[in-house]
Amino acid sequence: MALRSAGSSNGPQPIPSSDISEHDRESVVRQDTDESKRRIGPIGQLMVLATIEAVVAFVMGFTCTKVYLSYAPYIGITGFFKKAIFMVFVLCNGVTMLASVVAVMLLICAKLAVPLPKALLFLGGMSLVKYAFDSILVAFVVGVCLLLVLLPWHT
Secondary structure: HHHHOOOOOOOOOOOOOOOOOHHHHHHOOOHOHHHHOOOOOHHHHHHHHHHHHHHHHHHHHHHHHHHHHHHHHOOOOHEEEEOOHHHHHHHHHHHHHHHHHHHHHHHHHOOOOOOHHHHHHHHHHHHHHHHHHHHHHHHHHHHHHHHHHOOOOOO
């Protein structure tokens, strides 16, 4: 579009260069559509999983707190911290967030060239993703118990 508005005769079509042979042009096109370039790989998959875990933990923290406050506004946020079950929920959610963020940082370092061994960074990131997943499961169960047990459903 910019080429057409600038008055180029070719418009959006690529301008062929005389020093590139037809065989080189075909190899460039094949490289762009190569299936192996589009795969994420195990490091990328763990990065996506850790990011999803961090987002879910963030949303769970806000949702559980807002739902509880909407049903029991007389308690307030300070009343939450007197309940042990809410403290467990906040702790597990915090552990999930921290472990996910550190796992993403380790996996980014594993993708880049750093002096540490790539396998060590990958294993560290994988173990943190597993730890965050276990923590988010506990936080989910505790959050459900918090909403079902402590809310005044009988009123």
